[in-house]
Amino acid sequence: MTDCRFTRAASLGEAVDCLQQAGGEAHLLAGGIALGILMNEKLLEPSWLIDLSRLEDLKGIRLNPDGSLRIGAMTTHREIERSAEIAGAYPMLIEMAREIACGRIKNRGTIGGNICLADPQGDPPVAMIALRATLRAVGPSGPRDIAATAFFTDLYTTALTKDELLHEIQVPAQADHTGAAFGKFSARRAMDYSSTVSAAVRLVRDAVSGRISDIGIGIGGAGLIPIWAQATEAALRDNRPDGDALAAMREALMEEIEPIGDDLYSADYKRHVASVILRRTLERAYARAAAVGGADKP
Amino acid sequence: MTTIWKEPDGEKFALGSIEEQAHWQKEYQRILRAVREEADATRPAERIGRDSHTVGMALPRNDALYKVRGKARYAANIPMEGALFCRFARSTEAHARIRGIDISEAKAMPGVRAILTADDIPADQLLIGTLTDDTPVLAKDHVRYSGEPIVAIAAETEEAAEAACLAVEIDYEPLPMILTPEEALAPGAVQLDPDGNVIGDLKLENGDIEAGLRAADVVVEGSFVTEPVDHCFLEPPSGLAFVDPDGVLTVMVCTQYPHYHHKQIARVAGLPMEKVRVVQTVVGGAFGGKMDNTVECAIALLVLKTGRPVRMLYTREEVFTATTKRHAMKIRQKIGATKDGRFTALDVEYLADGGAYRSYSLVVGGRCVIHTGMPYRFPNSRVHYVATFTNYPPSGAMRSFGVVKVAFALESLIDELAGRLGMSPFEIRRINGLVDGDKTSTGQVIHDVGLLKTLEAIEPIYQERRKALAAQPDDGLKRGLGIACLGYGIGYSGIRNPSTARMRVTADGVVTACCGTPDIGTGSDMSLAQIAAQSSGVGLHRVRVVSGDSTKTDDSGPTSASRTTYFSGNAAYICGQDFKRQFEEAVARARGVTAAQVRIEDDRIVIGNERLSFEDACRLISAEIEDICGYGKFDPEIEASILTFKGNPYPTYVYATHLVEVAVDAELGRVDVLRCWAAHDAGTIVNPTGAEGQVDGGVAMGIGQALWEKVERRDGVILNPHYRDYLMAGAKDVPLEIKSIFIQNHDRTGPFGAKGLAEVSLIPIPAAIASALHDAVGIRPKRLPMSTEYLLGLINERARAAAPAAKAAAGDGHD
């Protein structure tokens, strides 16, 4: 058994210093859930653990006056699920948090740890892609902003460098007439994590024409990474979500996703599921956009 | 030799000593009284809690007291100073010759105290097994599945033992693998066992199958495929072994059958029987998966080798990769019936994957053969069952011994047949269902058959739900109802399997009933206490059941085959009567009256007009109280030929009809089971709380097996050895509306009319769900599990088949 160092970082600077010293050999400890499992499965023998739990900087949810949202990387899924600020402005995130595992996992698991794990089945990554969030990293040369759409680069790999950590997530203010929804398919009603398909949709619905003027789509469990469904977005933009547009959406989606067959499902089935879940989620988001209204609301 | 374990006095070990538990027993009695008061306001208050007549009452279990407090003694929770930890180095090959084992590096690792290989065990003591001794304690020169134990290492810590196992070098010469029964039977296949690749080839025939098929107006047939399933008891196998101060090698282990391990350990260790003792710890679930050797022999041998206590706890991954599984099975079946719905023929072939060793494959086979066609009359039938070896973990016993699959195939086809005949699923079962005086396929004439009553109980509910579903507003889901029935024999198949009980009393009035079959978490100790109390007349509160100790009880077989309530219950009943007689005689002698003048009645002793408390009576007879020992043995005549299966394989049968309601998301193939009604004829219900709990659990397990559960195997490897990818039902996946209906049926041979229940509630569920799916979306699933992808495929297939017809209809101008 190798000996393992442990540092309870007292400041962001210290955490970054440690990362730099370790030269890629350290592991940041957020909720520790993913790391704990890897260690129990003997898939990981860490040589240096850097605990982020004392970094107040990484905590907290803040709704800014301009309507944008800031979520610290160490915010737990539970805190998100129960946040009144988020419930008011970004109900889709509540819907997403509800879908994650169960209370026991949500009480520890953090949004930062989840996003940095970059699991293709993860729920927060696809939500952040749809919401066009910015992920703020901190490294030796200071902060760096990375678009959520560009954050996931390969299987379990992110755009962070070895000596960077995720500081916070910034979600832009939502335009008027925005509706968003999160949808997930799993065999059971809870706790499925290894073979699920999810879709996050955010759209702006033109109050007059009913067309979709802006849209963000993230698809989970349908490839090596959480997928930014760019072409699918394009197929829907400036359209109403009906007949032809839905057919075009489906076609574009099939091009963009690359699901991997596993013990439970074939790749083809996952393709089918992704298109159904996306369509249903889109319909919900579209209906919500009509309900929320905007500048013209009474 | 160190040992710090002191025998707790007078009570089942697992629950601790009387002294330790004195306070909590009072707390338990308080709760018991409260439950009784709520349930029965008519009872005189001062008698509540002292009753002897409790059979049929819903009572909380005594052992749950320890469980809700976190004090239950699972093997891993028993402290023992100085205990070593054992781990296995397991085969990484599914089929190979072992060329050499190099333990030199492992031996030198820190903390390692002993290393055991097959070479340390005399060849004639190496093999163990349940029916046949065919399984090496540690593989010698041939491994037959990936995960098979080869080396056992005892070290100061679990981590050290684990590390040493990784340091063991095993040189394999890979051999061709046999991955399916078809491969095993293929000409020229490599031989896995010295006796060939066939574990069992069983046949049962009745009447003339060809004539039966000719007489049929309608014949339906189908091929069914079921995947292997894991028991998923939550407590991994675990045990603790040591030598006690009297020099007895003591093994404490979670098991369904302590006496089996006792015999095996004595043989493997070369010790006389009296130098071995197996004590059952609290068992964290079993379901048939704790009847084979896992940790027992290895830790026993390591105790002898090191002189230190040794403990072992499997990891969850080991549970999945190296313990027995439910058989993967292929079933080809054909049934025929006349236009008016009478069955004429049943033709079935089973091909079962028995895995690497025999385990309970033959028992499963025998039970499947006998239960084929149950609970119906088939004048002509032909059943053929073949089980073969493969290079996967042994397939063994699991809840219902395979009958769940028998029922899946049969009940699905009956549902189809009813549809073809335009008959209701109830009608066809009523026409063919077994009734009193009928003969089963083995020629047994049966009595106290409550099958039709269970159908009667369910039918009105079905009609009512039909109406409710018709009025259901459209929410995009398709709903459906399905029923399935079962008949299930209690106890071993066709061989005598007696059970015994002994009852004693101390001078301060504590009654101990030593019962042969252990409680594996089902609450059987509680039911046995109720039976013993009612039979003897003493208050339930003073009866403590001791079970699961191989030196304190006779070998009464395992707790399996739903046999405990019936077999051990009968033994407890007879024993209670004997105890009562002896006790009354002792009181009579002490008082100088005739025995006929003394009666134990509801925990009091009636002598003419006088009433003594039980305690006072015990004091009165204190001089001879130690001589009182009630004894009961229940050993019904059971006999069936293992070649033809003709005879009386079981003393009695239980029956049931289940109804499920499902909702289907037809676009995805996703199913939710919304409601379930389960009507059972299990005879008298000894403890409704326990019985309903068994039903609820069986239904949940049945849903899991119907929809998700599957041990995923490829090239000799198990791919999903964890709950992440092996999906069992959670609280959101099962209906909370499970209604148990116990029909009134007194079994003339059961204790107070009881039959038993444990396994059966699982059996009809997959079949009922399959029929409900047909009702909802018109498909006939023939695979278990019925994954969403599989179901969607069937739904699409049906839509495609219907499409041309629909087009044609549209072309006719009917817009």
Next chain:
Amino acid sequence: MTIEISLQVNGVSHKFAVSPTETLVDLLRRRLGLTGTNKDCGMGICGACTVMLDGLPVSSCILLASQADGAAVTTIEAIERDGRLSPVQEAFLRHGASQCGYCTPGFIITASALLAENPHPSRDEIVEALKGNLCRCTGYKRIVEAVESVARQGGPT
């Protein structure tokens, strides 16, 4: 290396020197003999190892003791009070919500935490709270009913 941590376990303060990778469940079971917390999957899935960390249920099998530094841990052993079962424990006993019992401590901890936060949860809220704990024996119905019965009384948990 080892690190010093302080933990309050069931109301008692302890200091431990732990290896950074030691899990909380191992610490509780091995060092404190608190074996009421059972372990099964070691992957956060089954819930058998659930304890409360500062009042919230967590999987102790995937929680490093080093991460719990400074926290208050409550295990099943501290749920009973003054020699009496807690209402949740008593309800489990009465309703037959514990069969083999291996899952029971995890369920009781989870249910107790729920009721502490929300004394009168609806049936749906109860199921939602318990959905991540596996039980192979009971089929969940009686567990939910047991918790429901306490929710109806709404007494202290």
